[in-house]
Amino acid sequence: MEIRGEMSVGVKRSPEREGLSWLPALVTIGIVVMGLCWAAFGIFKYGVWVNNGPGGGFFSAVAGIGAASLGIYEFFFSPVRAKPIGGKSLWPAAAMALAILCIPLLGMVLSMSAFILLWILLVEKKSWKQSILTGIGAGVALYLLFGLWLKVPFPQGLFLELLR
Amino acid sequence: MDILQSLMSGFATSLTFSNILAALVGAGLGIVIGAIPGLGSVTGVALLLPLTFQMDPITGIIMLGAVYYGCMYGGSYSAIMLNIPGDAPAVVTALDGYPLSKKGQAGKALFTANISSFIGGTIGIVMLTFMGAALAKVGLMFGPAEVAALVILALCSIGWLLGDSPKKGLISTFIGIMLSMIGIGLAFGQPRFTFDSMYLLNGVSFIPLVIGMFGFSQVLEMMVNRVDAAGLMTKLSLRESLLDRSELRRIIPVSLRSGVLGNLVGILPGAGATTGSFLAYVLEKKVGRYGAEMGTGRIEGVAASEAGNNAAAAGSFAPLLSLGIPGSGTAAVLLGGLMMWGVQPGPMLFQNSPDFVWGLISSMYLGNVMAVLAALAIIPFLVKLLRVPPAFMIPVIAVVCVVGSYSVNNSMFDVWFMLGAGVIAFFMNVAKYPVAPLLLAFVLTPRLETSLRQALDISRGDLSIFLGSPIAATLLSITLLFFLYPLIAKLVRTLVKKRQTAK
Numbered sequence: 001m002e003i004r005g006e007m008s009v010g011v012k013r014s015p016e017r018e019g020l021s022w023l024p025a026l027v028t029i030g031i032v033v034m035g036l037c038w039a040a041f042g043i044f045k046y047g048v049w050v051n052n053g054p055g056g057g058f059f060s061a062v063a064g065i066g067a068a069s070l071g072i073y074e075f076f077f078s079p080v081r082a083k084p085i086g087g088k089s090l091w092p093a094a095a096m097a098l099a100i101l102c103i104p105l106l107g108m109v110l111s112m113s114a115f116i117l118l119w120i121l122l123v124e125k126k127s128w129k130q131s132i133l134t135g136i137g138a139g140v141a142l143y144l145l146f147g148l149w150l151k152v153p154f155p156q157g158l159f160l161e162l163l164r
Numbered sequence: 165m166d167i168l169q170s171l172m173s174g175f176a177t178s179l180t181f182s183n184i185l186a187a188l189v190g191a192g193l194g195i196v197i198g199a200i201p202g203l204g205s206v207t208g209v210a211l212l213l214p215l216t217f218q219m220d221p222i223t224g225i226i227m228l229g230a231v232y233y234g235c236m237y238g239g240s241y242s243a244i245m246l247n248i249p250g251d252a253p254a255v256v257t258a259l260d261g262y263p264l265s266k267k268g269q270a271g272k273a274l275f276t277a278n279i280s281s282f283i284g285g286t287i288g289i290v291m292l293t294f295m296g297a298a299l300a301k302v303g304l305m306f307g308p309a310e311v312a313a314l315v316i317l318a319l320c321s322i323g324w325l326l327g328d329s330p331k332k333g334l335i336s337t338f339i340g341i342m343l344s345m346i347g348i349g350l351a352f353g354q355p356r357f358t359f360d361s362m363y364l365l366n367g368v369s370f371i372p373l374v375i376g377m378f379g380f381s382q383v384l385e386m387m388v389n390r391v392d393a394a395g396l397m398t399k400l401s402l403r404e405s406l407l408d409r410s411e412l413r414r415i416i417p418v419s420l421r422s423g424v425l426g427n428l429v430g431i432l433p434g435a436g437a438t439t440g441s442f443l444a445y446v447l448e449k450k451v452g453r454y455g456a457e458m459g460t461g462r463i464e465g466v467a468a469s470e471a472g473n474n475a476a477a478a479g480s481f482a483p484l485l486s487l488g489i490p491g492s493g494t495a496a497v498l499l500g501g502l503m504m505w506g507v508q509p510g511p512m513l514f515q516n517s518p519d520f521v522w523g524l525i526s527s528m529y530l531g532n533v534m535a536v537l538a539a540l541a542i543i544p545f546l547v548k549l550l551r552v553p554p555a556f557m558i559p560v561i562a563v564v565c566v567v568g569s570y571s572v573n574n575s576m577f578d579v580w581f582m583l584g585a586g587v588i589a590f591f592m593n594v595a596k597y598p599v600a601p602l603l604l605a606f607v608l609t610p611r612l613e614t615s616l617r618q619a620l621d622i623s624r625g626d627l628s629i630f631l632g633s634p635i636a637a638t639l640l641s642i643t644l645l646f647f648l649y650p651l652i653a654k655l656v657r658t659l660v661k662k663r664q665t666a667k
Contacts, residue, residue, distance in 0.1 A: 024595035031335060031597075038342045038357070046349075046356055052625025053617050056352045059609060063341035070335045078331065089387040093380070093587050096562050100579055112566065116559040124555035134556055142567060145200075150211060152571040 025075065032071035039064030095119060107157030109147065113139030167294055174522030178530055183226050186219070187527065190227035191534040194234020195542060199242050200568065204251030204371075205235035205477070205494040213501050221505040222523045228501060229524065230531035232494055233285060236437070236474050237539045240277040241546060244466070245270055246561055248379030248568075252370060253437040253473040255603050256445045258378060260458060260465025267461050271405015274543050276463040277470045279407070280419040282536040284471030287423030288430065288478025289528045292485075304483075306432050308618035309629045313639035314432070315612040318439055318446075319605060320643050332597045340605030343368050350614045363577040370607065372569035372582040377599050379565045380586025385593065386554050386561075405543065411463060418448055418464045419471035426472030430479025437476040438607050444472025478528065485509055485521060 038060045042048065046057030099115035106114065117135025120126045146152040190212070197208035208231050216224030235251070243254040244261035257277060264273040306314070319337070346357045347367025358364040407415070422444035429440040448468035449455040458465040480495045488499070488509040502509055513521050552560075569582035589599050623629035630636045 023591055027591050027595040027597065031339065034342065035338065038345065041357065042345075046354065050352075051621075053620035054613070056349045056354045056356055059341055059613055060345045060356070063338040063345075067335050067338035067342065070331050070338070074331060074335070078329070089384050089590070090587070092383050092387060092558060092562050093583060096566065096583060100566065100576070100583070103576070108567070108570065112563045116563060119559040120555060124558075126555060134560075138560060138563060142563070146567055146571060150571065152567075153574055154570070155576070 028071050028075045032068050032075065035064045035066070035068030035071060037064070039068060091123065092119075095123075103155050103157065105158050107160050108154035109139050109143050110157060110159065112142060170518060170522045171293060171526060173519075174524075174526035175529075177222055177519060177523040178226055178526045182220075183223050183527070184530065184534075186223045186227040187230040187530045187534040188538065190230030191234040191237075191531060191538045194231040194236075194535065195238035195241075195538055196234075197231070198235035198238025198251065200238075200564075204239065205232050206497055208232070208235040209494050209497045209501075213497065216501070217504065221507070221520065222527070224505070225498075225501070225520075225524050226527035226530060228498060229527045230534055232477065232498070233474075233528070233531040233535040234538065235494075236285070236477050237278060237281050237535050239473075240281070240466075240470055241274065243378075244273045244277060245546065246379060246564075247382045248561070248565070249374055252374070252607055253441040253469070253476075255374060255378070255438070255600060255607075256441045256469040257466055257473070259445070259469070259600055260460075260462050263459075263461030264463065264466065269405070269461070270546075271543060272407060272411070272463060273466050274546060275405060275407050275540070276411075276415055276466045278536055278539045278543075279412075280415055280422070280467035280471040281474045281539075282532060283416065283419035284423035284426055284474035285478055285532040285535075286529075287420065287471075288427045288475035289525070289532060291424075291427050291475075292478055292482050292528070293525055295482075302428075302431065305635065307633070308615040308622065309633050310635045310639070311432065312612060312615035312619050313630060313633075313636035313643075314429075315439075315608050315615060317639050317643045317646075318443055319608050319612065320646055329596065333601050336592070336597050336599065336602040337605040340602035341609045343373070343602070344606045344609040350610060352617075363575070367610075368606070369569075369572060369575075369578050369581070371572045372578040373585050373606065374603060375565050375569045376582035376585025377589035377603060379561065379568075380582060381589035381593060381599070383558055383562045383565070384586065384590040386558050407463075414454075415463055415467040418452060418467040421451075422448060422468040422471035423475040426475035427479040429472070430476030431482045437473045437480070438604075440476025440479070441469045441473035442604060444468045444475075481528070485513055485524075488513075 042057030042060030042062075042064055044057075046060065047055030048058050048061050049055055095115065095118075099111050102111045102114070105111075113135045116138050117131050120134055121128065121131035147154055193212065194205070194208055197211070198205065209228055212228065212231050216227055219227065236253075239249065239251040239254040240257045240261065243249040243258035244265055247258055247262040247265075249255045249258050261273045261277065264270065342357075344367070346364055348355050348365055355365060425447055426437075426440035426444045429443055430437065432439075445458070445465060445468045448464060449458050452458070452464055452468070454462050454464050458468075477494070484495045484499060499509060507513070507517055507520055565582060565586070566579050569578045570576070572578055592599060619629055620627075630640055
């Protein structure tokens with residue numbers, strides 16, 4: 001898989017191009033698979049032309065076939081150089097996924113405050129003071145703006161429920 | 165003359181201290197709500213509607229009108245500064261607005277957005293004042309075949325936005341169409357691509373998709389390009405943000421053109437501000453002097469999108485007031501408000517409640533002026549906000565993305581969906597697939613599917629319905645011309661070259 005990706009994207013291995021250099025090929029493969037699935041479901045399950053007009057699968061079939069065929073062309077004939085990026089760029093997504101998993105326990109406001117605080121402290125290596133001030137400030141702003149003013153029913157979390 | 169007199173009497177009703185204050189407060193609140201990702205004008209007007217029931221109806225509708233305009237202004241802010249469009253029409257604004265921010269010209273982009281929003285809004289209101297009823301009738305001439313032809317034109321126009329690789333842009337468009345197929349199909353009531361998940365029955369929610377694809381992917385991008393972000397922070401100053409005379413000269417004709425087109429699109433039932441801003445952008449890209457450079461950070465791009473969007477918003481009032489048909493989601497909420505005040509919009513409104521209707525129209529002028537004043541006053545603070553270093557911006561924007569996507573439907577599924585969309589969009593950016601065509605195709609396809617089905621149901625499958633209608637035939641001819649234009653241009657160039665060599 002990796003060798004294939006390297007060939008198709010035309011990226012030479014060098015320290016700065018390591019990391020996610022195989023991504024363009026993987027993205028294109030994903031698009032082709034998605035296109036084929038949508039086309040197959042459109043044609044065989046939802047119907048392309050029903051009762052003198054486009055059926056539920058008409059647009060899926062057209063878009064699916066289009067995406068798959070252009071994707072195959074891109075994969076073989078149009079190599080892309082990947083940006084010199086590393087896996088570090090995905091840290092915010094991973095950290096945020098963890099914070100979201102904490103929402104049932106801590107609630108939305110506390111989880112998001114904790115995310116900001118810990119990110120600034122551990123990843124950005126800023127001082128305790130800056131981290132705590134930003135984390136708490138953001139939490140208070142979230143609560144006032146969304147919770148109190150806009151009345152968005154944020155999940156409270158088990159922690160606050162137990163405190164009550 | 166009657167119209168002018170009525171308008172003046174409307175101003176006499178609306179220009180009181182309490183009404184001006186209501187307009188100012190409404191405009192300020194609208195800008196704040198519009199700038200928050202996930203909350204558009206529909207939410208803004210819906211949230212403040214209950215507050216206005218305590219007020220005098222004229223004051224109430226003035227405040228709501230100002231909230232609506234404020235939201236339209238505010239929607240562009242997060243698009244320009246953070247690449248997170250506050251609402252659907254602002255997706256087009258982000259195409260040039262965010263690249264301008266990256267060049268250190270966020271202030272110029274914000275000024276452009278405000279001024280062109282004002283011009284577009286004014287064109288829309290003036291056209292509504294003098295031709296409201298006539299415009300609404302033009303809107304009614306657009307049946308399913310005509311709307312389908314218009315959306316086909318808009319969808320095919322995406323091709324002009326695709327940038328470096330048309331093939332990749334086209335793939336992105338196809339992905340947008342595929343995503344829009346998820347959920348219960350409007351034409352058949354049949355669940356599609358839901359994978360037995362009840363969360364997908366209503367389809368993919370647009371706002372979490374936009375926040376993820378534009379906003380969260382930007383957070384990931386900022387991790388990679390920290391040096392660029394730090395450079396941008398030092399370049400910003402308010403003085404450099406002001407538009408000079410030559411820049412004003414560049415954006416005014418663009419705003420005028422886009423305002424007229426956006427207004428005409430806005431009056432079509434269901435077309436909305438997104439189609440208005442998008443078609444205005446496409447028109448500018450085709451006919452504008454700097455069309456080829458649009459998408460790389462041109463103030464003309466921001467001007468076209470914002471003028472089109474605001475003019476379309478005003479246009480959506482024409483069918484609402486004259487026919488009782490709301491032209492947009494926000495107009496539908498306002499319709500509810502009008503009915504609660506005992507006002508029945510429709511052909512008799514201008515005769516039965518002239519004070520109210522002219523008060524409303526004059527309040528739109530007032531709301532537009534208040535919104536531009538509030539918006540211009542807020543720019544220095546926004547410019548300062550952009551100086552926050554990436555170390556603090558990254559976690560704060562990530563949290564805004566999560567909260568914004570949650571607050572649309574109060575659903576954790578939307579939050580996870582936003583996160584996934586953000587990661588996928590980041591991967592697409594790495595692989596050089598543009599994201600904007602995906603979002604525009606996603607917005608336009610359901611409208612095309614429904615209209616196409618309705619048109620062919622009416623004609624019993626006879627495709628000549630598109631040729632029988634002069635409007636549909638014209639729109640389809642323009643689409644065909646768009647496709648053939650590169651070939652025709654090439655042919656003409658070759659012929660001219662041959663003739664020159666023969667001489």
